[in-house]
Amino acid sequence: MTDLSATTGVTDRPSGASAAPRAADTSSCVRDFLDRQVPPTPCLVLDLAVVRSRYTGLRSMLPDARVCYAVKANPQPEVVAELVGLGASFDVASPGEIDLCLANGATPESISYGNTIKKPVDIARAHELGVRLFATDSAADLDNIAAAAPGASVFCRVLVDNEGSRTPFGRKFGCDPETAARLLERASRLGLDPYGASFHIGSQQHDPEAWEHGIVAAREVFDQVTGVRPRMVNLGGGLPASYTQAAPPPRDYAERIEAALDRNFGSERPELLIEPGRHLVGDAGVLRSEVVLVTPETGGQRRWVYLDVGRYNGLAETEGEAITYRLRTARDGDATGPVVLAGPTCDGDDVLYQDTSYELPVTLRGGDWVDLLSAGAYTASYSSVGFNGFAPLPTYCLDSRAVGHTAGDVRTERP
């Protein structure tokens, strides 16, 4: 089986499908499934073996860090169950995700409620289910936690520069280190455990040095608190998947994180959490789509290729062309030409790529398949509404390393 964790087949130039397919583009198991079973499109096919290898790789690179999978990246139950089996913890955003984790074997102690925006009723529900770890970044939320989850541990999220991230968070979450220090002191007065500080350096972060900003900010929080002793730093998410723009290898990230921790904490090394989402599941997935229509180049207008998947049924992260998926088509090897790629809905914003230069085979026709590689993160999970009557994206899970696996075995099917 081809381990996608080894995939370096990204190009700096988003050339779409112009190159011949690379062997390492996806696992042979996923290809076999798509070619033999020909599932209705669009659909996402995930190889759980890739999720496993990403998780174990991260554990070995950052052995001191408790790995909390950010469930929002792909809440497929089989992914959660697989990670439970490997001893993972979970970062959740709502009681719905807590239920999902518990239903798939996670213990309440392994769950961190990482959303700073939550209703009192949701905090109470999490507490009732046994969750004892909560993120916060405001006095109002902290007071709600103290009332609905007495005695819980809390960590305070600091706002950090997201430069280098393809999908930055803006200013929605986090506070400055001084405010975080005051919140942890307040937590202690409210009978909570002021456990530590967290940050998120922005998703699909291309700069391994970026973690330094967060680690410095966490150090500031630790230095500015009085009367309490926080003991944990949560390194957040941000580790990349393989899209068209090459990102440094995972080991570079681990080394820079370790070095920043040494510089800022020395022998007072805190407990560590890390919350990878995209890195664990992104490269495990292939999204198969079908060409609905191709309209030829006319009067200076590029050729338009309309797929049966778009912004509202799986490709939300193409907004602003932030995430540029690698493509593969049924006609790779034929001559290529520039295209605008768009989704199937009646919405004018449902255009995937018009500024990023993609080239696809000139022979591409309606009915042909187009695969979007490394599409396991933030695709099916964003596709839950059914806008314009297009169904949410179904997911199939395979395991290319399962004992007794034969090509095309489907471990699950959720059309």
Ligand SMILES: Cc1ncc(COP(=O)(O)O)c(C=O)c1O
């Ligand atoms: C609190 C938190 N942690 C972790 C993640 C996962 O981030 P990534 O997919 O970049 O690893 C997210 C993503 O939104 C998040 O909000």
